Structures are given as C-alpha cells and as structure tokens.
Amino acid sequence: MMSLSRGKLNTAYTVNSVNTDHEDIREFLFTLGCYPGEKVTIISKLASNYIINIKDARYSIDEDLAKAIMV
Amino acid sequence: MKIALAGNPNSGKTTLFNAITGKIEQVGNWAGVTVEKKEGDVKQSLNLRNEDLVVVDLPGAYSMSPYTSEESITRDFVQNKKPDVIINIVDSTNLSRSLFFTTQLLELGIPVVVALNKGDLTQKKGNTIDIPALSDALKCPVISTVSTKPANNGLLELINAVIAVGKSNKKQIPPNISGAKKASTKEEFDKADKKRFSFVNTVVAEVERRKVSSEKQTIQDQADRIIAHKWLGIPIFAAIIWLVFSISQSWVGPWLADTLVGWIDLLYAGVASLLGEEVNPVLAALLLDGIIGGVGAVIGFLPLIMVLFFCLALLEDCGYMARVAVVMDRFFKKVGLSGKSIIPMIVGTGCGIPGIMATRTIKNERQRRTTAMLAPFMPCGAKLPIIALFAGVFFGDNAWVGTSMYFLGIIVIIISALIIRRITGDFSKSYFIMELPEYRMPSIKRAVISMFMRAKAFIIKAGTIILICNALVQILQTFNWQFQVVAETAPETSILASIASPLAVLFIPLGFGLWQFAAAAVTGFIAKENVVGTLAVCFSITNFIDVEELALVGGSAEVSSIFGISAVAALSYLVFNLFTPPCFAAIGAMNSEMESRKWLFGAVGFQLSMGYTLAFLVYQIGTLVTTGSVGTGFIGGLIAVALIVTGIIYLMRKGANSTRISAEMQSVKI
Numbered sequence: 001m002m003s004l005s006r007g008k009l010n011t012a013y014t015v016n017s018v019n020t021d022h023e024d025i026r027e028f029l030f031t032l033g034c035y036p037g038e039k040v041t042i043i044s045k046l047a048s049n050y051i052i053n054i055k056d057a058r059y060s061i062d063e064d065l066a067k068a069i070m071v
Numbered sequence: 072m073k074i075a076l077a078g079n080p081n082s083g084k085t086t087l088f089n090a091i092t093g094k095i096e097q098v099g100n101w102a103g104v105t106v107e108k109k110e111g112d113v114k115q116s117l118n119l120r121n122e123d124l125v126v127v128d129l130p131g132a133y134s135m136s137p138y139t140s141e142e143s144i145t146r147d148f149v150q151n152k153k154p155d156v157i158i159n160i161v162d163s164t165n166l167s168r169s170l171f172f173t174t175q176l177l178e179l180g181i182p183v184v185v186a187l188n189k190g191d192l193t194q195k196k197g198n199t200i201d202i203p204a205l206s207d208a209l210k211c212p213v214i215s216t217v218s219t220k221p222a223n224n225g226l227l228e229l230i231n232a233v234i235a236v237g238k239s240n241k242k243q244i245p246p247n248i249s250g251a252k253k254a255s256t257k258e259e260f261d262k263a264d265k266k267r268f269s270f271v272n273t274v275v276a277e278v279e280r281r282k283v284s285s286e287k288q289t290i291q292d293q294a295d296r297i298i299a300h301k302w303l304g305i306p307i308f309a310a311i312i313w314l315v316f317s318i319s320q321s322w323v324g325p326w327l328a329d330t331l332v333g334w335i336d337l338l339y340a341g342v343a344s345l346l347g348e349e350v351n352p353v354l355a356a357l358l359l360d361g362i363i364g365g366v367g368a369v370i371g372f373l374p375l376i377m378v379l380f381f382c383l384a385l386l387e388d389c390g391y392m393a394r395v396a397v398v399m400d401r402f403f404k405k406v407g408l409s410g411k412s413i414i415p416m417i418v419g420t421g422c423g424i425p426g427i428m429a430t431r432t433i434k435n436e437r438q439r440r441t442t443a444m445l446a447p448f449m450p451c452g453a454k455l456p457i458i459a460l461f462a463g464v465f466f467g468d469n470a471w472v473g474t475s476m477y478f479l480g481i482i483v484i485i486i487s488a489l490i491i492r493r494i495t496g497d498f499s500k501s502y503f504i505m506e507l508p509e510y511r512m513p514s515i516k517r518a519v520i521s522m523f524m525r526a527k528a529f530i531i532k533a534g535t536i537i538l539i540c541n542a543l544v545q546i547l548q549t550f551n552w553q554f555q556v557v558a559e560t561a562p563e564t565s566i567l568a569s570i571a572s573p574l575a576v577l578f579i580p581l582g583f584g585l586w587q588f589a590a591a592a593v594t595g596f597i598a599k600e601n602v603v604g605t606l607a608v609c610f611s612i613t614n615f616i617d618v619e620e621l622a623l624v625g626g627s628a629e630v631s632s633i634f635g636i637s638a639v640a641a642l643s644y645l646v647f648n649l650f651t652p653p654c655f656a657a658i659g660a661m662n663s664e665m666e667s668r669k670w671l672f673g674a675v676g677f678q679l680s681m682g683y684t685l686a687f688l689v690y691q692i693g694t695l696v697t698t699g700s701v702g703t704g705f706i707g708g709l710i711a712v713a714l715i716v717t718g719i720i721y722l723m724r725k726g727a728n729s730t731r732i733s734a735e736m737q738s739v740k741i
Contacts, residue, residue, distance in 0.1 A: 012286060024434070025502050031134035033168050033268065041286035047301040047401050051292070051507065055168040056285040058292075060299075060397045062404070062503040 004040065005050070005066035012039045013071035020068040029069075032059070040071065072237045073125050074113075075149055077176060078160030079169050080131030081508050083188045085109075087160055087218040088128035091117055091226055095524050096128065097425065098517065099387035101414065102506045103432035105130045108144060117230045124230070127154065133168075134264075135175040149179065156237045157183045158229065163193040163200060163215070164509075166279055170209075170271040171264075177209065178245040178252070182236040185213040186229050191220070192509070197282030205278045210244045212236065219514070246270055291510055295394065304398035313474050315386065319379035320459055320473045327374035335367040353549055353556055360611050361545025366538050368607035369600045370530070372456035377526045379452060383421050384521040388513035392417060393505055400503050406485050407492035409433055410503050412442040416484065419446040420477070421525070422453070423657035427664055435501045441491050443664040444674035445484045447653035448681075450476055452525070453599035457648050460603055464630045465641040476649060483650060487681060490719060494673075496726035532598060540594050541604045548609060567609075580708020581647060581683070582640030582690035592647065598654050610634065639693035639702075643686040651682030680715045687712050 001016050015038050018026045033055040034040055043051040043058060050066045052059055061069075076084045080102035089096055092111030098104060105128060113124035132145040149157065159176050161169040176183050185205075193200065206213040212232040216225035245251070248270055251263040283289075297303060318324070342363060346355050386392070392414055400410025411433050419426025426446045433439040450458060462472035492498065547567035551557050557565045563572070563586065571586035574593065578584045587609035594601035606612070610633050634641070652658060652675045662671050687708045694702035 010286075010288065020502075022502070025504075028133070028504070030264065031171065033171070035265070035268075038268075039286075043286070043288065043292050044296055046296065046299045046397065047304065049299070049397050049400060049503070051295060051299075053286040056165040057168060058507040060393070060400075060503070060505050060507055062400060062410075064500065065502040065504055068502070 001070050003067045004042065004052070004069040004071050005063055007042050007071060009042050009044065012041045014038070015040055016070045018068055019070050025065070025068075032057070034069070040069065072123060072156065072234070073127065073152070073154045074233055074237075075152075075154035075157045076126060076128045076160060077145060077149060077157055077172070078131060078188075079133055079162060079165070079172060081506065082131065082160045082162040082165075082169065083218055084131060084160050085128055087158075087186060087188060087216065087226075088126060090218040090224065091230065092126055095520055097521070099392065100390040100508050100511060101387075101393045102131060102508070103414075103429070104387075106428050106431040108148060113230060117227055119227075120234070122234055124234075126158075127152075132172065134172055149176070149181075154181060156233050157181050158186050158233060159183050160186045160188050163187045163189050164196065164198075166200065167271060167275045170274060171268055173209065174246050174248065174267045174270060177211065177243055178248075180242045180245075182239070182241065182243050183209075183211045184229065184232050184236060185209060185211060186216045186218075186225075187213055188216050188218060190215045190225070191217045199280045201278040205274065208274045208277065209246065294510065295507070298391070299394045299397045304394075308395055308398060309478070311386070311391070312477055315379070315382040316473050316477060318382055319375050320455070320462070324375035324378045325459075327378070328371055331374055332367075332371045335363070335371060339363050339367065356549065357542060357545050361542050361608055362538060364612070365541030365545070365604040365608040366533050368612070369456060369533050369537055369604045372459055372600075372603070373526060373529060373533075375459055376452045376455055376529060377522050379455060380421055380525040381518050381522040383417075384518035385513040385515075386417070388511070388517060390508045390510040393507050396505055397507075402485070403488070404503070406488040407438070407498070408442060408488050409435065409438050409501060411505060412438065412445075415442050415446040416449045416481075419449045419451055421451065423447045423449075423451045423653045424660045426451070427657060427660040430664055435499070437495055437497045437499070438501065440665045440667070440670050440674075441488055441495075443661050444491070444670070444677065445487050447657055447661070447678070448484050448487070448650055449480045450649050451599065451653070451657075452529075453654065454649055456600055456603045457645060460606075461641050461645045464634070465638040472645075476645070479646075480649070483681065483685070487677070490723065491677070493723035494719070494726040496728070529600075533600065536598050537600055537604055540597055540601050541608050544590065544594065544605050544608045577711075578647075580691070580702070580704035580711065581643050581686040582694070582702055583636055583644045583647075584704070585636070588636075588644060592644075592651070595648055596652065596655055598656075599648070602648055606634075637694070637697075639697055640690055642693060643690035646689050647682050647686035649682075650678070650685050652678040680719070684712050684715055 004013065007013055015034055015036050017036055018029055020026060029035065038054070041053040043053055048063045049060050050063070052061060076088055078084050081100065085096050085098045085105050088094065088109065088111065089098065091113050093114040094111045096109050108130070109128040111126050113126055118124055127148065129145040129148055135146050135149070157176055159173050161173060173185060187200065187202065202213050202215060214225050214229045214232055216229055218224060218226065248263060248266045251267065254260045254263045298307060339359060343359055346358070395413050395417065396410040399413040403410055403412050415426045415429040418429045423446065426449070427443045430439050430443045430446065433442055458473050458476055466472045544567060548562065548565045549556055550566055551564045552566055552569065562568060567590055568586045571590040571593070575584045575586045575589035578589055587606065590609060591602045591605035594605045612630060612633065636644070658675065661674060665671050665674065691701050691705055691708065694700070
C-alpha cells in the first residue's frame with residue numbers, strides 16, 4: 001500500500017482507503033466513484049496538482065488529497 | 072405539472088432548461104455555474120397540447136446521500152416540494168458516475184425520465200449506448216438529447232415522455248438494491264451506496280461500448296499539460312486576460328463607442344434645438360445636462376461593456392475556467408484561499424453579484440466568506456467606464472491602465488487574503504478537488520445572447536437608477552438650501568456642494584478633495600456607473616467619448632483641465648473607486664453569501680480601509696516621484712492610514728491569539 005501521490009502515470013491503481021479525518025471529503029470522493037475497490041489513474045502531474053481519472057471523468061486534486069488516497 | 076431537472080454538475084441542466092423554456096439563464100463549462108434554482112414554463116413549440124408544465128432547474132449534485140453536506144438545495148427540493156416528474160439529466164460521456172445519482176432519484180417514488188444528454192459528444196468519441204437496454208434496466212424512459220442543437224435534439228420526445236409518465240399516475244419502480252430502503256444508520260447507508268455503485272457498474276457494462284477507454288491519454292490531456300503548466304500557466308492566464316481587456320477597451324470597444332456617442336450628440340443637439348430659447352433654463356439644463364448628458368456619458372461606454380461580456384462568455388464556455396482554478400490553487404492556497412476562489416473573481420469581472428454568488432461552490436466557510444469579500448476587488452463591468460474614462464483622459468488611452476488594474480486587483484486580493492487569514496486566525500487546510508470538463512469550441516451564438524442580455528440589463532439600469540441619480544444630482548447642484556438657483560460663479564453654494572464638501576475634506580490627502588469627486592464617489596455606491604454620470608453632470612460635460620473633441624483616444628487635455636486634478640490624483644481616484652466597497656446590490660449579495668453580520672461589516676470596513684490606503688499611497692508616492700515633494704494633506708492622510716494599519720495589526724494579533732486557543736479544541740473543517 002502507498003499513497004497515490006507516489007504513483008506512476010497511466011497506471012490503473014485500485015483504491016485501498018481514503019486516509020483522512022475529514023469525513024465529508026471521503027463521502028464526496030465516494031459519490032464520484034473513488035472508494036475502496038475502484039480504479040484510479042493518474043493522467044498528469046501539473047504544478048502541485050494531480051490530474052486523475054475516476055470512472056469516466058477527469059479531476060484535478062491537490063497533493064494533500066493525493067497523499068490521502070491510499071492505493 | 073411540476074418538473075424538476077436534476078443531475079450531476081456540468082451535465083448540461085441549464086442548457087437543457089434554456090432549450091425547453093426559451094429562457095436565457097447563465098451557462099458555463101464548469102461544475103457549479105447554477106447555484107440557485109430557476110423556474111420557467113415549457114415553451115409553446117415543445118408543448119404541443121398546451122399542458123401546464125413548469126420546469127425547475129436545480130443546482131448540480133453528485134448524490135442525495137443524507138450524509139453529504141453539499142447540494143442541499145437539490146435534495147431539499149426533490150424531497151420536500153414533491154415534483155410530479157423528475158428529468159434526470161445524465162451526461163452520456165460519463166454514464167458510470169451519473170447513474171449513481173439516478174439510482175437514488177429512482178427510489179423517491181416520483182416518476183423519472185432520463186435525458187441522456189451530450190449525445191453528440193458520445194458519438195464523436197465512437198462510444199455507443201444501448202438505450203432500450205438502459206431503459207429496461209432502470210425501469211424508466213430514456214431519451215437521447217443534444218440540448219445544444221436547435222432541432223432534432225430529442226427535446227420534443229423528452230417532453231412527450233414526461234407528460235406521459237406524469238399523467239399515468241404510476242409510482243416509479245425503484246431498482247432492486249437490497250438494504251437501500253431500510254437503511255437508517257450511516258453504516259447501512261454506506262453499504263447500500265456500495266451496492267448502488269455495483270448495480271450501476273453492471274448496468275454500464277451491459278449497455279455501454281467504449282471505443283477508447285477513458286483513462287487513456289487524449290489530446291485534451293496534452294493541452295492541459297501546457298495550459299495548466301507549473302510555470303506557463305500564469306503567463307498564459309495573464310495573456311488571455313490582457314487580450315480580453317485589450318479587445319474590449321482598446322480595440323473593438325472604443326471603435327463601436329465612437330459611433331454610439333455620435334448618436335447621443337445628435338440627440339442632445341436635437342433636443343436642445345427642440346426646446347429652443349423659450350424654455351426655462353433650469354428645466355432645459357435638467358433635461359440636457361442632467362439626464363441626456365449624465366445618462367449619455369454612461370451609455371457611451373455600453374459597447375465596451377458588451378464586447379467585454381462577449382469575450383467573457385466565450386471564456387466561460389470553452390472549459391478554461393476550471394484550468395485557471397488549477398493554476399491558481401498553488402498560489403491561493405498559500406494565502407488561505409482555494410483555487411476555486413479564482414472563478415468568482417473572473418465571473419466578477421462581468422458583474423460582482425453573480426461573482427459573489429459563485430462563491431457558493433467553495434465548501435470551507437472562511438474561504439467562502441473571504442472570497443465573497445475579496446471578489447469585488449476585481450473591477451466589474453460597471454467600473455469599466457471609470458477605468459476607460461480615466462485611462463482615456465489622463466493616460467492617452469493606454470491599454471496598460473486597464474490591464475494593470477485587473478492585475479492590481481489580483482495582487483490586492485492576495486495581500487488582503489493574507490491579512491484576513493491572520494485576523495480570523497484560521498489556518499485550517501482544505502483539500503482541493505475539481506472536475507475538469509472537456510474543452511469545447513465556445514458557441515458564438517450563446518456569447519451573442521449573453522452579450523445582449525447584459526446590454527439590456529445595462530440599458531435598463533441606465534434608464535432607471537442612473538437616470539434618477541443624475542437628475543437628482545443636477546437638481547441638488549442647481550439649487551441652494553433656500554431653493555434658489557445658484558449663481559454660475561458660485562457653484563459651491565449648491566445643496567450638493569454643501570453636502571459633499573465635508574466629505575471631500577477626507578479626500579484631500581488622496582489628491583481629489585473636490586466636492587464633485589466626493590459626490591461622484593458616493594453616488595457610485597448606488598451603482599458604479601454613477602461615478603461617470605455624476606462627474607459628467609457636475610462638470611457639465613455631455614460625453615467623454617468623442618472623436619473630434621474629448622476623444623477617448625487621445626486629445627483629452629480639455630477634460631483633464633476641466634477636472635482640474637493631476638494625472639497622479641486621477642489614478643488615485645481611479646484606485647479609490649475600484650477598491651472601495653462595491654455597489655449596494657453587491658453588498659446585499661455579500662450579506663446573503665456570508666450569512667454573518669460580523670463578516671459583512673468587517674468586509675465593508677476592510678474594503679473602505681483598503682481603498683483609502685491604496686489611493687493614499689498612489690497619490691502621495693506618485694506625487695513624490697513626479698514633483699519631488701509629497702502631495703497635499705500628507706500628514707493628515709498619514710495619520711488616517713497609520714490608524715487603519717494599527718487597527719488591522721491589532722486585529723491580526725488578536726487573531727493569532729485566538730488561533731492558539733482554538734487550535735486544540737477545533738477539528739479542522741474542509
């Protein structure tokens with residue numbers, strides 16, 4: 001297990017957990033389809049942001065969130 | 072029949088709403104454009120049997136889970152207002168996420184019709200969706216729609232399906248998700264939601280065939296690497312903003328304005344000759360200088376504003392806004408804001424009110440309030456005439472004046488955000504996540520519609536509030552307190568002058584301690600366009616844009632001599648008007664978004680202090696550089712500014728103390 005922030009581009013990772021005290025962000029990620037067992041792919045790393053693919057959509061997340069998503 | 076439009080953010084609800092009602096609500100290519108529900112009737116051409124069909128457009132939502140705090144307008148409406156039919160707009164390019172919300176809507180018992188929107192984009196990607204199979208799986212009608220197309224867009228079929236299910240009086244059959252109905256604790260909801268997603272995954276696997284799987288790199292991803300690049304992102308953003316304001320303020324705008332102003336001059340001359348010599352001079356002056364002159368001076372800037380709105384609409388439509396948020400997040404995070412704060416600021420360059428309302432997509436309360444407080448620092452469309460006037464009269468119409476005001480706006484926002492973070496003592500971190508919509512060709516048609524909508528609003532405002540204000544200003548400066556017409560040699564005896572003069576004293580250290588400027592700044596709080604109108608009335612200038620005489624493009628020595636202030640003082644006045652509190656309507660919007668009197672008064676006080684301090688610095692430093700000595704009223708102004716600064720430092724100190732106390736007690740919020 002590692003955090004998504006250390007992941008490689010273009011590799012489909014399976015989400016293991018969302019490691020944060022903030023319940024709402026975990027809930028929010030869930031509604032987007034980012035929850036244990038689902039796939040997430042890093043498309044690019046820009047500035048300090050990550051562009052990720054969840055389900056069929058692109059999202060920009062910051063490094064803190066990328067660190068919280070364990071894969 | 073009441074129809075609710077519900078769906079994920081940026082699935083095209085408002086575009087569909089506009090298409091079926093014929094209304095012109097604001098749309099944009101990013102998540103969270105619509106922040107309030109909107110109502111309208113289905114238009115005649117789609118409502119062939121003349122039914123009573125009311126449509127309600129709701130803000131986007133990803134889910135209806137009772138444990139997510141956001142998107143409550145949508146949830147409350149669907150659950151409490153009991154619409155007869157729900158149209159669930161599903162982005163067909165993102166079926167696997169959108170259907171999660173669909174399964175929740177299906178459980179409410181209200182008949183659902185799915186509008187499978189963006190059908191054209193799915194086709195372009197070479198994906199296919201088996202619509203009959205999807206309809207079978209969801210047990211509700213599914214209609215493919217392309218709401219951006221004028222005809223053959225599936226909307227008639229959609230409305231017919233809605234009428235059919237609405238009249239059948241049958242309850243919606245929910246999908247078979249075990250445990251969803253009985254869930255009452257959080258664990259049970261979570262469990263049910265997971266089952267929901269696996270139901271969706273099964274359905275999608277059955278009905279959807281994708282040519283290219285979505286996690287593969289596309290040209291759009293390549294474009295993002297440049298547009299949202301760590302270092303290139305900022306210059307690209309700067310270049311785009313510069314382009315927008317050069318087009319509206321230097322290239323196309325003034326060229327159009329020249330023509331319009333010619334007409335206003337003709338009107339003035341026509342009315343003047345019509346009135347002849349017989350008419351009471353006071354009445355003639357009220358009509359000519361007060362109303363035609365004052366309103367005309369404002370209307371003259373209409374073309375500049377229209378071009379600005381046209382450019383902004385293109386920008387909002389193409390998908391760039393979400394990328395700017397990504398670029399700015401890094402910087403805004405350092406000062407305690409979110410990257411999302413940039414969107415209210417860009418929207419605010421059109422008009423502050425929708426800008427302030429756009430802050431609702433920011434979840435962190437302090438970030439939201441701070442953004443609502445600072446977004447008005449971006450010069451809005453109504454401040455554009457002030458910028459254009461002073462740029463034209465004192466600075467030979469240089470594009471840099473306008474553009475630099477926008478960047479000064481951003482710098483002031485960043486500094487202010489730092490100060491506010493200190494004052495509130497809230498250093499909590501928040502996560503940033505934002506959906507990146509696909510780029511698309513902006514629609515010229517939509518931009519034109521948006522432009523004329525704003526133009527109409529501007530003309531209405533000019534013909535009502537601004538007309539009344541100008542007439543009032545004209546009357547107040549014509550009469551003295553004994554209601555006698557003031558002598559031309561003694562304009563300072565007028566009612567207006569005697570009210571504004573005490574205020575003007577405060578402005579001496581800023582370089583414009585004349586009652587005319589004070590009066591204009593005050594009427595500016597009613598509507599910022601009034602600044603230009605009041606100046607026109609007070610100085611009896613018919614219009615500011617004239618090819619032959621007082622040209623916007625150079626040759627404006629006459630106006631500057633009428634104003635009787637230096638270029639530095641003019642810049643200071645410009646800065647003062649841009650960075651003081653916005654108009655009352657925008658302050659009202661701040662009030663409703665901040666939901667706190669303390670924040671509202673703090674915000675207005677802060678904005679006043681900021682405007683005063685900046686104008687003081689511009690005038691005094693500018694005068695020192697240009698003439699070698701400080702300007703008038705330096706000592707008095709310095710004391711005032713020192714008091715402001717001391718006050719703010721005191722509040723920051725207090726904030727720092729409260730941080731230490733609350734750090735242990737409070738868990739950080741997102």
